[in-house]
Amino acid sequence: MLIRRAKKEDYAAFAGIESQHPGFPAWGIAGFEGEERNRNSVTLAAELDGAVAGFINFWVLRPQVQFNTLAVEKRFLRRGVAKALMGKMAEYAAKSLCREIDLEVNERNAAAIALYAALGFEQVGRRPKFYDNADAALLMRKVLPAKE
Ligand SMILES: CC(C)(COP(=O)(O)OP(=O)(O)OC[C@H]1O[C@@H](n2cnc3c(N)ncnc32)[C@H](O)[C@@H]1OP(=O)(O)O)[C@@H](O)C(=O)NCCC(=O)NCCS
Known part of the structure; x- marks a missing residue:
């Protein structure tokens, strides 16, 4: 698998x-x-078997990283994309001397919550009616080890 910076042609x-x-909550090309x-x-792209398999976007706002969006092509699900x-976002965070990664996730999104929990994110809050359809968001955070 290749993880690289996204290009216009990926959008x-x-x-x-x-x-x-x-x-x-789709962003669309724009x-x-x-x-x-x-x-x-x-914005990073994942490539698998020569195809765009997924993407992630986050903001590096030292000392935090704000994770914004992530999705994986259906035929590549559950293959570690x-x-x-x-993992690459966490590398960016560490290189930028960030101390935590924050995210919001729809509380009905069991797959994403399971992913984040497996990666060490913990729930730190809940925002009722966060999304347009009035679903609630869970706020999750991962604290990163301090650099020596
Ligand atoms: C959530 C999503 C990004 C996971 O992508 P993925 O590439 O299939 O996830 P991975 O293969 O890297 O999974 C890593 C771990 O996360 C957890 N996980 C991922 N999908 C899961 C699911 N459907 N049910 C339960 N656990 C899941 C598991 O612990 C998994 O490890 P395992 O496969 O060894 O059990 C994908 O389902 C997706 O694109 N969903 C739609 C978009 C979305 O909801 N994005 C997140 C909110 S912005």
Whole structure:
């Protein structure tokens, strides 16, 4: 698996992946393009078997990383793509001397919550009616070890 910085040419594939997941708060091509104007924003692509298999976006806001979005192509689910993308985000966080990674997740999204818990994120709060459809969000955080 290859994890690399996303390019403009990836955005159509990202939007295609978003559309495979009903209820997912999709950014669309314009959303990914907009992130190029934010110098704190990092978008990464995962490639598997020569295809775009997933993406992640986060903001490096030292001392925090704010994780924004992540999705994986349906045919590549449960092959470690999300874990690899999250791992690369953690590398960026460590290199940027960040101390924690924060995220919001729909409390109905059992797959994502299981992923984050498996990676050491813990629930630190809950926001009722956070999403447009009035679903609640869980706030989750991973504290990173201090650098020597
Ligand atoms: C959540 C999502 C990103 C997981 O991607 P993935 O590449 O399939 O996840 P991984 O293969 O890296 O899984 C790593 C671990 O997370 C957990 N996990 C992932 N998907 C899971 C599921 N459907 N049910 C339970 N646990 C799950 C497991 O612990 C898994 O390890 P295992 O496969 O050894 O049991 C994917 O289901 C997805 O794209 N969902 C739609 C978009 C979304 O909800 N994004 C997150 C919110 S922004």
